[in-house]
Amino acid sequence: MKKVVLSLLTSCWILPLSISYSQICQSGTEKQINPDNGHAYQRFDTPLTWSNAKTACEAIGSHLATITSQAENDWVVYHMTTDAGLSVWIGGTDQVQDGVWEWVTGEAWNYTNWYTDEPNNFCGGESYVTLWGIETPRRWSDYGGPGCNSDVTSSYLCEWENSTPFDMMPVYKLLLRRNR
Numbered sequence: 001m002k003k004v005v006l007s008l009l010t011s012c013w014i015l016p017l018s019i020s021y022s023q024i025c026q027s028g029t030e031k032q033i034n035p036d037n038g039h040a041y042q043r044f045d046t047p048l049t050w051s052n053a054k055t056a057c058e059a060i061g062s063h064l065a066t067i068t069s070q071a072e073n074d075w076v077v078y079h080m081t082t083d084a085g086l087s088v089w090i091g092g093t094d095q096v097q098d099g100v101w102e103w104v105t106g107e108a109w110n111y112t113n114w115y116t117d118e119p120n121n122f123c124g125g126e127s128y129v130t131l132w133g134i135e136t137p138r139r140w141s142d143y144g145g146p147g148c149n150s151d152v153t154s155s156y157l158c159e160w161e162n163s164t165p166f167d168m169m170p171v172y173k174l175l176l177r178r179n180r
């Protein structure tokens with residue numbers, strides 16, 4: 001009986017209401033707080049288009065990550081991109097005007113970390129920013145967009161402007177690990 005109860009408590013289909021399905025049941029990283037800015041980040045390894053990844057982050061109270069400084073970039077690359085080969089959507093786009101890059105939050109576009117010869121608008125219309133899986137440590141490439149064959153990457157990165165004490169609660173971390 002004890003075993004059954006434990007199993008129910010840690011199954012993906014019965015969870016405390018305050019923990020979303022996507023935070024517990026998908027593979028990726030744990031949600032971690034960057035001590036430099038107090039923001040929380042989590043990588044989800046679910047193949048999605050950039051637009052669907054944007055919606056997925058918003059559905060859990062976050063936004064696609066906006067990397068606006070060298071310090072934020074370094075923290076994200078070290079803590080959120082440890083798996084080789086994964087390309088990770090972040091919240092940069094030039095879908096409104098080709099070549100004019102913007103963050104989904106409206107933050108100023110003052111910092112970039114493009115890979116050599118990127119952004120190259122390959123296939124005539126790449127419109128979204130990935131932490132490109134071709135090299136470690138990650139740098140950026142534009143990818144996806146209208147007219148391109150591959151609109152999906154392996155992963156996406158969400159950022160919460162305000163982390164909560166609940167993010168770091170031991171029971172939360174235990175549940176997270178048990179459901180990997």
Ligand SMILES: [Ca+2]
Pocket residue numbers: 039065066067068072159
């Ligand atoms: Ca940010």
Ligand SMILES: [Ca+2]
Pocket residue numbers: 118119120121122126141142143
């Ligand atoms: Ca590109």
